[in-house]
Amino acid sequence: MIKVVFFDLDDTLVDTTKLAEMARQNAIENMIRHGLPVDFETAYNELLELINEYGSNFGKHFDYLLRRLDLPNNPKWVAAGVIAYHNTKFTYLRTVNGVRRTLLELQRVGYRLGIITDGDPIKQWEKILRLDLDPYFEEVFISDYLGVKKPHPKIFEKALRKMKVEPHEAVMVGDRLYSDIYGAKQVGMQTIWFRYGKYANRELDYLDYADFTVDSLEEVPKIVRGLNDEEEERSDSEVHAD
Amino acid sequence: MIKVVFFDLDDTLVDTTKLAEMARQNAIENMIRHGLPVDFETAYNELLELINEYGSNFGKHFDYLLRRLDLPNNPKWVAAGVIAYHNTKFTYLRTVNGVRRTLLELQRVGYRLGIITDGDPIKQWEKILRLDLDPYFEEVFISDYLGVKKPHPKIFEKALRKMKVEPHEAVMVGDRLYSDIYGAKQVGMQTIWFRYGKYANRELDYLDYADFTVDSLEEVPKIVRGLNDEEEERSDSEVHAD
Structure with missing residues (x-):
């Protein structure tokens, strides 16, 4: 779930x-x-x-x-x-197309949201606050603050621990196959590769670690709901099997 | 003159x-x-x-x-x-009241203009360019670029040399009695103290070095013209005395 x-x-x-x-x-x-x-x-x-x-x-x-x-x-x-x-x-300074609709939709359905990013903490917070993205997210994890960078498992583990969820209860969405997708998959999270910008055709060696690939963020809520429906069906059938 | x-x-x-x-x-x-x-x-x-x-x-x-x-x-x-x-x-970011009128008036009458300032060169140029003050000034002298700060005579001497004028052919206008007025007077320039802002009541020990004191920059053109008229009268009377 x-x-x-x-x-x-x-x-x-x-x-x-x-x-x-x-x-x-x-x-x-x-x-x-x-x-x-x-x-x-x-x-x-x-x-x-x-x-x-x-x-x-x-x-x-x-x-x-x-x-x-x-x-x-x-x-x-x-x-x-x-x-x-x-x-x-x-x-x-702009959000990527569809960001607000996607975040609102995820929140509406009850998912909790977090950011896991590399970079300078003050510069990253500047972007978040200038775009007023802050209220959507429960936690923000920034590598240069935590002392560990993606794809190191530690940054993902820290994030999971702080949000009090197990790896299989979390999805990572990002544009980098190496740092976001390979990184999150290592610790057992579900992964959605957002094929966008200058990394749209790079690091393809790590494509296998992506559970899903999307060209628009607006596909994310449907995928996440799909993952939960699958699980429900599975647990339903398990119940029937008893 | x-x-x-x-x-x-x-x-x-x-x-x-x-x-x-x-x-x-x-x-x-x-x-x-x-x-x-x-x-x-x-x-x-x-x-x-x-x-x-x-x-x-x-x-x-x-x-x-x-x-x-x-x-x-x-x-x-x-x-x-x-x-x-x-x-x-x-x-x-704003100019002080009356700056543009003052600079235009001085230029109209044919005076050449310069800036002599302390501070970080890039930050000082940022202010000048953001306010579009650049076109009014022939030269800008910034202490941290030249390696010498006001009131050291060297920064004023460098400015005079670069503008190819003698000390008595130049006026310094500034808000600081110590760095601007005392500094410029040391090398023999005319001085106008602009009594403004947080230094309006400070460094009064150096008040004697101010040839003029103004509460508005718009008084500057009149004073400068007055200095030249005086000189003309003097040279006129010298001619008559011959």
Whole structure:
């Protein structure tokens, strides 16, 4: 009997990748508008390479971009990048299509909800609070707060323990076959792979760990109800067998 | 003959103190709204003390606030503070009353303009660009970029050299008697003290270094014109004396 549905945050509940892309493009455009003497393609590709090397939470993207482009350290250009980046992030932060309908439907039927996500705790909470997703979820588990990352079983075990459910009473929904699906399956949870965004065609080696694959989150409530109906039928027939 | 007018940035062109106050109050309110179990007065006063000790550019105000209040490290509360703080800063960033009229008037009459400010270069440029003050100014001199702070003569000397004027051809306008007025006077510039904000009654030991005191920036163009008229009269009478 499923009691709890866990969701991943980035690119499952929040449209993170699309937003980051827009924010980075607007940053480069604004830097050029304020005098950065490089064409858009060159600067943007250099920024992507840099993020690839230093990670997306690195705090000095635009300073390093200037160094990589052999340009002088000009705080005006950096500020232009920072402004456009933040403005975009705050203005265009969106949930993935269907998120609210899905969460409402799950709550209406009585499922308890949680978030299991990697990332910086304050940045993750910023997205949750800015989108007012907070009231839907009983608990939020963030790797950098707990000291363990998906797909390590410990983060899933901690979540199950805190929500007081057994693995077979929980479903994990996420866009990453490796961290979300393989991770949750290891501890015995049911898994729904949300085929979305930049991981829609990656990590396919772990496809076997997905019990279900969906292209829209709105399929999730039906699947979860289906799992419980199956179980009811099974226990019904067991009763009859007695 | 005055050719250049320099302005300080914080609390002279930009209403920084008022904005920071609002941002901090909104941050505390939002933290309480999201569950911070402390009353507003206690939390706000603790935050002010903390900022007083660690400085306003310290990056972990809200984390440290929780520690000081003996509360657990809760990233949700920190995020609530960060969100409200940033939203306020971006939404309510304003120039001081009369700034644009003053700058336009000075430009119209043909004065060249510059900014001489302390602080973090990227944060200072953020304010300048967000308020679109950039086009008014020929040069911006920021202490943390140049490696020397007001009132050290070097920052004023660098500014004069870059703008290619002599000290007596320049006026400094600022809200701080110590860093702006005493600093500029040391190198021989004319000085206008803008008596405004939290420094309106401080550092009065340095009052003697102010050639003029104004309560509104809109008095600046008249004063600068007055300085040049005086000079013209003087050189006229010198001609007559020949």
